Amino acid sequence: MKRQISETLFDDLGFRMSYEAARILYETQTEHQHLVLFEHRFFGKMLMLDGATQVTSRDEFIYHEMMTHVPILAHGRAKEVLIVGGGDCGIAEEVLKHKSVERLTQVEIDASVVEFSKEHFPEFTRPVLADKRFDLVIDDGMKYVAKIAAKTDRRFDVIIVDSTDPQGPGKVLFSSKFYAACRRALRKGGVMVTQNGVPLFQSQELRSGVRKFRTLFADGTCYIAAIPTYIGGHMAMGWATDNTRLRRLPVATIAARYKAAGRFPTKYWTPEVHVAAFALPRFIADVVAKAQSR
Ligand code: SAM
Numbered sequence: 001m002k003r004q005i006s007e008t009l010f011d012d013l014g015f016r017m018s019y020e021a022a023r024i025l026y027e028t029q030t031e032h033q034h035l036v037l038f039e040h041r042f043f044g045k046m047l048m049l050d051g052a053t054q055v056t057s058r059d060e061f062i063y064h065e066m067m068t069h070v071p072i073l074a075h076g077r078a079k080e081v082l083i084v085g086g087g088d089c090g091i092a093e094e095v096l097k098h099k100s101v102e103r104l105t106q107v108e109i110d111a112s113v114v115e116f117s118k119e120h121f122p123e124f125t126r127p128v129l130a131d132k133r134f135d136l137v138i139d140d141g142m143k144y145v146a147k148i149a150a151k152t153d154r155r156f157d158v159i160i161v162d163s164t165d166p167q168g169p170g171k172v173l174f175s176s177k178f179y180a181a182c183r184r185a186l187r188k189g190g191v192m193v194t195q196n197g198v199p200l201f202q203s204q205e206l207r208s209g210v211r212k213f214r215t216l217f218a219d220g221t222c223y224i225a226a227i228p229t230y231i232g233g234h235m236a237m238g239w240a241t242d243n244t245r246l247r248r249l250p251v252a253t254i255a256a257r258y259k260a261a262g263r264f265p266t267k268y269w270t271p272e273v274h275v276a277a278f279a280l281p282r283f284i285a286d287v288v289a290k291a292q293s294r
Helices: 060-075 090-095 111-120 122-129 141-151 168-174 176-185 199-216 251-260 271-276 282-290
Strands: 004-007 017-020 023-029 034-040 044-049 052-056 080-085 103-108 134-138 156-162 186-195 219-226 234-241
Touching: 004 044, 017 034, 023 111, 034 111, 044 111, 052 060, 060 090, 060 156, 060 186, 060 219, 060 234, 060 251, 060 271, 080 090, 080 141, 080 168, 090 103, 090 122, 090 156, 103 111, 103 141, 111 122, 111 134, 122 134, 141 168, 141 176, 156 176, 168 176, 168 199, 176 186, 176 199, 176 234, 199 219, 199 234, 199 282, 219 282, 251 271
Parallel strands: 080 103, 080 156, 103 134, 156 186
Antiparallel strands: 004 017, 023 034, 034 044, 044 052, 186 234, 219 234
């Protein structure tokens, strides 16, 4: 009898998504969280942390491309990029497709997630770890960003918060003090994007996130994409910046920047999808509007 592995993230909503594991590739309780990697006959390799799906081989490209190319091409001159979390290095692999990026730092709390990704997600880790622009820091993202902002003059053009959900070690990455530290660590006109849950099931997470963005930045909202294994339809990616023009750039401008960036291959992101991602369905636009604190 093959083992059923369930996503327990929405137990409080009274449902679970279960997957029949063809093979368990790796399972352990790390210092920070429960980690299981298994083979699924349709989704391929699936990583779950504390009962929440993190990445699957089948649909990783959607989230990784949208969390990366949207902020970097909207910014237009991103040289210094920070990833908070990002364990499996799927986001880092996309960031390094941008030749304009001169330095990429990833701060990840759990070394074992990166260690095991070297063996099980070489498609991400191999190009990333071989790239001289990349440096990995094992630390709590809250502590690291606060340290950078307070003790160094290093500043980032783009900060990508590829975190777990607001539980366990990931909880602090949804706090006002973390977003405030990110704002201090951003260069003028810089942009921060965050993993902000699926609004249909996690509307409170989105509302409180956008409210916090708006107390700190001139522009706070989200953009969306549908990621099949992030159950719930649209996934919201938080958007925070003082440059209110960045998310209103026309398709032609984004297309020209993509061309200048060498038109690297993508499977989801296009200039049109980029611009359309900020057009929010009414129920999500209402959640964002209600977050209006200013
Ligand atoms: N894309 C996934 C999602 O949307 O659920 C997240 C992928 S990535 C695997 C999430 C990473 O965030 C994990 O490797 C986890 O260890 C890391 N993480 C959680 N809390 C953290 C913290 N406080 N500081 C740095 N990294 C953290």
